[in-house]
Amino acid sequence: MRTANISLQEIFNEIPDEKREETRLSFAISNRLAFLMQERGLNKKQFAEALGKRPNEITRWLSGEHNFTISTLAMLSTFFGKSIINV
């Protein structure tokens, strides 16, 4: 199979480091959330109901694109009784 004539790494290198790090953190938080939901046996709908949120809000959280506020992180950490991030 031939390789496409394009370097993803060159494109990634054009993006400011802080924006790449922001996305890395958003994905890491979404992965942690997905893990905690699975551990608790909650699907998206059940999780939304338990928090009084709409399912599309949970979709946003799990997408890796959401910019979490400290208050949302604190609420999630309290709900699960476990840390979402370690500082």
Add this chain to the structure above:
Amino acid sequence: MSEVELLLVNSGESCTMYTIQFLSDEQSEFEKFVAKFRQDAELNPDFQAIMRFVEQILSNGALERYFRREGKMNDSVVALPVLKSKLRLYCLRLTDKILILGNGDVKRSRTYEEDNTLQGYVMDLQKFERLLKQEVRAGNVEITEKEILTDKTFDV
């Protein structure tokens, strides 16, 4: 009828990314998307956001929740990003570790079906997936957990 070739874009531990190229074209579908928006002052922030998600998908895998579901129920067409953006990049998510990057453009209508350009990109991917599955059934192409094994071209 046009001939299409599958090309490798990037191979990582968590995800292998491919694109398709019509043999009559000089660029693959994903290269066309990049060429349109890489230097576009107005749309570059939206383009870079999509590329940041592509970078993380390479590291984390092409998990369903990282994508917006597009296309029909019986196909694997998805789009980036999930959240609001001026741009859409259409892809085929074949497994959690195999992603075929297609073309995309400015999102001007509520749904892709209302825009001939966007609908064309989605239909190209839908047709390619149907052919790929036919060739898998015929034993001419093999799809493993993280790779598509083929050197053939496809008549779309």
